[in-house]
Amino acid sequence: MAAVGAAVLLGSLAVPAAAEGTIRIAEQFGLGYLPLHVLRHQKLIEKHGKELGVDVTVEWAQLSGGAAMNDALLSDSIDLGSAGVGPMLTIWDRTKGNANVKSIAALNNMPLFLTTTNPNVKTVKDFTDKDKIALPAVKVGVQARILQIASEQAFGEGKFDALDKLTISLPHPDGTAALLSGSSEITGHISAPPFQYQQLQDPKIHKVFSSYDLLGGPHTFNLIWCKEAFRTKNPKTYKAFLDALKEAVAIINKDHAAAADAYLAVNKGDLDRAFLLKLLDDPDIQFTVVPREIERFATFMHKVGAIKNKPASWKDTFFEDLHTETGS
Incomplete structure (x- = not known):
């Protein structure tokens, strides 16, 4: 790692x-x-x-x-x-x-992946107030924008900020370490290669979406x-x-x-x-x-x-x- x-x-x-x-x-x-x-x-x-x-x-x-x-x-x-x-x-x-x-x-x-340790999360609609999603810059980074695009697709027009309240700013290495450690404080992460691929080597972590799916390609x-x-x-x-x-x-x-x-x-x-x-x-x-x-x-x-x-x-x-x- x-x-x-x-x-x-x-x-x-x-x-x-x-x-x-x-x-x-x-x-x-x-x-x-x-x-x-x-x-x-x-x-x-x-x-x-x-x-x-x-x-x-x-x-x-x-x-x-x-x-x-x-x-x-x-x-x-x-x-x-x-x-x-x-x-x-x-x-x-x-x-x-x-x-x-x-x-x-x-x-x-x-592609950017949203990954999670929460087995109950299959789509972004499944996150609850008990979850926290790490990304490098809250509301302004490309990961934050990708999450907003996913939120609007899931919750409807104008609901782009539905999950903003769950986000927390962490550098990729720190967010990855938290997710791999099984931390109860960080249950989701949008990072980047190679971090997202390292995370998916852990069977406790799964992918919720890829940004390529949201945007229809590269x-x-x-x-x-x-x-x-x-x-x-x-x-x-x-x-x-x-x-x-x-x-x-x-x-x-x-x-x-x-x-x-x-x-x-x-x-x-x-x-x-x-x-x-x-x-x-x-x-x-x-x-x-x-x-x-x-x-x-x-x-x-x-x-x-x-x-x-x-x-x-x-x-x-x-x-x-x-x-x-x-x-x-």
Whole structure:
């Protein structure tokens, strides 16, 4: 199992906004951030920076939850933040016409599972006030939005927040540890790969739903974004990052063994390598920079009042570098 512990916030987060040649990137827990692990392990940003004539210094931080990620970005504690679709749309909406935060690229398509230790829960309608559902960010994270979509499908139009009162914010490793321990305080969890798959190895834990079932197929889980000012002031560093990200995705898709080695080296956990390779072979787990179903998430969030501005297209929420891609 991957190492379990609280989020680590590096000292670099107190450093003022960086100059060209320095990039401060924050990531979260889980397999969804594998492209960042690969480019970090293989020093791809530095490589592409040299090709552009820039010696790039990369600083890393690890946070838990989209709200913390967005707070760090807006305070200029980091340059690039990464999380799920929900937090991305939230900060895009919040900064539209101001800091103009937009996505640089997607990182993946991945299913999110709601898992539980409660044998009486077969659908979301079966949860009671005695249950608690852990997720990384209450009401704002992509896991929270997925639960709201499931709630509205189960309880009816306008009942999207029916289960919000049962949610509690925990980093993926801590929520997984609580569920595996048989804790009576945490009976449900919406996390991400590899955590949800680790949980399902325990016979006391079962899956209630997959987000792919709710949305009718694959969708973007994680993205990475920045302020417009960073892209404008640091064009070479920005391009070095995007080129490195694209190369990292290509490496993952071509060489699962190299990708697994990078994940294990960066995370320094005790996740079984064979188990990790099995996940990388799962066709439901896809690594791509091209976004999918962004517009559907945005439509839902606009309908429930989570964002004021509804993008006309996914391209409204992305910088132009990816506009030639066939996203949705």
